Amino acid sequence: MIDRTIATRAHPSRTPCLTAVLRMAGLRPTRQRVALAELLFGGPHRHVSAEQLHGEASMANVNVSLATIYNTLHQFHEAGLLREVAIDAARSYFDTDTSDHHHFFVEDEQRMIDIPADAVEFRSLPRAPEGMEVSHVDVVIRVRRAPR
Numbered sequence: 001m002i003d004r005t006i007a008t009r010a011h012p013s014r015t016p017c018l019t020a021v022l023r024m025a026g027l028r029p030t031r032q033r034v035a036l037a038e039l040l041f042g043g044p045h046r047h048v049s050a051e052q053l054h055g056e057a058s059m060a061n062v063n064v065s066l067a068t069i070y071n072t073l074h075q076f077h078e079a080g081l082l083r084e085v086a087i088d089a090a091r092s093y094f095d096t097d098t099s100d101h102h103h104f105f106v107e108d109e110q111r112m113i114d115i116p117a118d119a120v121e122f123r124s125l126p127r128a129p130e131g132m133e134v135s136h137v138d139v140v141i142r143v144r145r146a147p148r
Ligand SMILES: [Zn+2]
Pocket: 047, 095, 097, 101, 102, 103, 113, 114
């Protein structure tokens, strides 16, 4: 279990902390990984797509290709630092909050809003297939602006 407060605490130089977080997650703290970790974990919890992070990286003069961003996001996800929320086959968002919760997806703004885990209740869930267990349940409720 990684202490997330290390990564999210506001501090003038977070780099040593993020380096430690990456090491604890089993990832070599390369310059690119540390720079992307700073963008991801340097503030409050957030949801970000690879394209958004790529845009933020170029704004921050971090020179990385979109392919590298994808690889890094997936490595962070596999290491348990990020949660992936798939919107459709072509689109995923990465959530810095890895705890159990659900999401609204605002279709016309391409934005995710958190829903607390206990705000969604299931009357019944199908039993997991033979020899399997449910690892978690993700609910994405798609919303759009209501006409006035
Ligand atoms: Zn979330």
